Amino acid sequence: MDLGSKVDSLMDGLRADLERLTAIPSIAFPGYPAEHVLQAHDLVVELLRGAGVEHIERLDLPDTAPVIYAEVPPPTPDAPTVLLYGHYDVQPPGDESLWLSPPFEPTAVEGGLRARGVADDKSNVIVHLGVLRAYGGRPPTGLKIVIEGQEEYGSAFDAYPPTDPERFACDAMVIADMGNLRPGTPTLTTGLRGAAEVVVEVRTLQEPRHSGEFGGAAPDALLTLIAALATLHDEHGDVAVAGLRREEWRGTTFTEEEFRELATVGEGLPLLGTGSLGERLCSGPAITVIGLDAPSVEHAASAVVPWARAKLNLRFHPRQDPREARDALVAHLEQLRPYGVALTVTPGDTGPGFEAETGGPAHRAALAALREGFGAEPGHVGSGGSIPLVNGLAQAAPGAEVLLFGAQDSMCGLHAPNERVLFSELRGAVVAEAAFLREFARTHGTATGADAAHAPGATHATDAAHAPDGAS
Structure with missing residues (x-):
């Protein structure tokens, strides 16, 4: 036929x-x-x-x-x-x-x-x-x-x-x-790739305090959270969490031009990370901040922020154990003390690759x-x-x-x-x-x-x- x-x-x-x-x-x-x-x-x-x-x-x-x-x-x-x-x-x-x-x-x-x-x-x-x-x-x-x-x-x-x-x-x-x-x-x-989620939370004050009277000394929860999130990647945009598997990728992948168009990357902006696109998208890890709880710009008050929270999505190598990958991210966050403040880290669901x-x-x-x-x-x-x-x-x-x-x-x-x-x-x-x-x-x-x-x-x-x- x-x-x-x-x-x-x-x-x-x-x-x-x-x-x-x-x-x-x-x-x-x-x-x-x-x-x-x-x-x-x-x-x-x-x-x-x-x-x-x-x-x-x-x-x-x-x-x-x-x-x-x-x-x-x-x-x-x-x-x-x-x-x-x-x-x-x-x-x-x-x-x-x-x-x-x-x-x-x-x-x-x-x-x-x-x-x-x-x-x-x-x-x-x-x-x-x-x-x-x-x-x-x-x-x-x-x-x-x-x-x-x-x-x-x-x-x-x-x-x-x-x-x-x-x-x-x-x-x-x-x-x-x-x-x-x-x-x-x-x-x-x-x-x-496998997937996992982790929530990281910071609480520093019992309630907001005037940024003019208290800012500069009162620990700002949002600044603390931002400092923690900044450690997840190095200066090139590569994931900087120890224990997450990454391997060379030599199969088929997008051209950079195709990827820029598909991802709607703004003109003149760099892509994150180093190495091939295949490594960054398939055989290596990615950490994305998919949610952030903090005062909105529209409703912002002149006050030191007492509490902030972020939800992280982790993608990892197809053969890495899901709990191992998630726990590597949790361990990285738990050992941080940005400005001397401890973080509350809550492991979320995992899905195997x-x-x-x-x-x-x-x-x-x-x-x-x-x-x-x-x-x-x-x-x-x-x-x-x-x-x-x-x-x-x-x-x-x-x-x-x-x-x-x-x-x-x-x-x-x-x-x-x-x-x-x-x-x-x-x-x-x-x-x-x-x-x-x-x-x-x-x-x-x-x-x-x-x-x-x-x-x-x-x-x-x-x-x-x-x-x-x-x-x-």
Whole structure:
């Protein structure tokens, strides 16, 4: 079967279904209507049934939007099983005045579609649907399809798969919540940084005191906090906390010009840190002050500030232990005494990073499939973002190879105003995933399950990152 021609014939229907799905404001955050989330759930179930999927279940977990679980049996007893993942919930739109069109009115843009959630992750739900349609509901592998409804906010499902491993057992999984580094550049994401949060607090006075009468001697809590935060980075902007892992990155990454545009860096401003962008964004740590409690400029009084607090977000190397990384930051802050004042440091939540094994039959099949889908040589990238469920799925199916690719691209504006997806990326991702199932079914017998990780040429994702771009 000519997959490219088949997918081309399906694109009009896939576009229409993507518009239907993105018109639903399925925000699974507290305070938003739950009925919209359920509406999106029901539409995805309807689309799966229409694509020939007969076995569909609804998984209900505490305080969690329903998870869609579906199965397509393997065509033969020796055919492999592939798990396909996506999510139907979306981020809130944020400041709607920054959108060029209403966020839940799918709007045509050059070569694509603009709407909240159109790239993250409803386009990838449509990718799975397109693959099913391309094969008439009978792909060359067995399928387990997992579409969750509360990925963006976090839920009980993150930790659920290891408690029900038989349900999630498979030979390989495609986590379609990622995409290409840039449009038209086929990309496998092989590493995800871990994340942790820490709150640091300073209290110096019982209440504010006149800055004219007391300033200059009374300890200022905000100045103390600023002095502490300034120690987290050196004069170049590199993280200066001991014990946080950093390694050289030699895989694919952005050019500086691409990064400046994507990050909306002001003209003439330097980027923080030294070394390659890959190290700063993928294989090294980052500390960001994501919140600050202090008097606002608008409501400022002429008084010494008695109390101030900051929330820090830490991103760390995919293979570093989350508690080890968080505790390194906590220890750094606790040993500080800016102006002789002790800090109150509260450790927060952690989330592990992830590194995929490379070099097994599923990885090789994915590289061939991405070439077919996009007509170019694929590369490996790391991501500073995190997908908590990946580790849970990997624990439930420890012998399965994990592949992260999809219809998003790094320039799609996910979580930002005016999020968009390109139809060329959607089409390429459908072809690539369909081709992956075909190639994996054909080559699966060469090395399966846990053996794949030890097959000749198999490597850790970090090893792939140190190989020439696109090498395995």
